[in-house]
Structures are given as structure tokens and as C-alpha cells.
Amino acid sequence: MERREFIGKGIKRIFYAIGAIILAYPAFSFMKFRKSRKKRIIFHPDEQTSIVNFKKGVFLLRQGSENYALSDRCTHLGCSLNYDPVSQRFSCPCHGSVFDVTGKWLSGPAKKDLYRVPMTKKANGDIIVTITL
């Protein structure tokens, strides 16, 4: 094989490799998109002072001595919910679904209760909430 032929084949292979990467990119990005990821949110004791606390997509609520965490995603189409401390209800700004403070569905197009998010309490008082994205 002559030098010119060798270089020509090498350049062709480089272009084939670049083409294969460009064609495969959408498939790999879709697979990455489908992979579920978990996110940990830590509520330190000074962030647990009120009955309803909010951080990064999670409401941490206190009822008596018990804590529980609710996702801020509406179960209809996933809009972020607002909490009204006067009525003690969650309301969705998109289509008007309403949930009580325990996450129970009260009215509107969302027919499911809010999702309870798993949480653990550490010895130092930190509450760790794990949400799946």
C-alpha cells in the first residue's frame, strides 16, 4: 500500500467514525433521558421550623410529631403547586386542582392524591428526602 493510499483510507475512516457518532447521538441521548435519576434534598433542622417547608420541588410538612414529604408536582399534568397557608391547601395554577394539606385530592381535573416522597431522618435532625426525576 502506498503512502497516499494509506492516508486516503485513514481520512475516509475518520469521516465514517464522525458520521457514526452523529447518527448515534440521538439514540444515546434518548437512552440517557430515559434513565431515572434520584435526587437527595436535605432539610436541616433550621429549615423545618414551620408546618410547611419547601425546597427544590418538595414540600416537607409537619403534623404533630410526624413529618412527611409531598412532591410539588400536580398529578394532572405536572405543574408546580402553590401552598396557601390560610386555607391550608395546595392549588395548581394551571387547571385549578386543589389538594388538602395531607396531599389528598379535593377538586379539579387531577384525580389522584399528591405523591408522598420517601424520607429518612438522621440522628442530627436532618431530614433527607429522595425524589426520582
Ligand code: FES
Ligand atoms: S396540571 Fe394541575 S390541574 Fe392540570
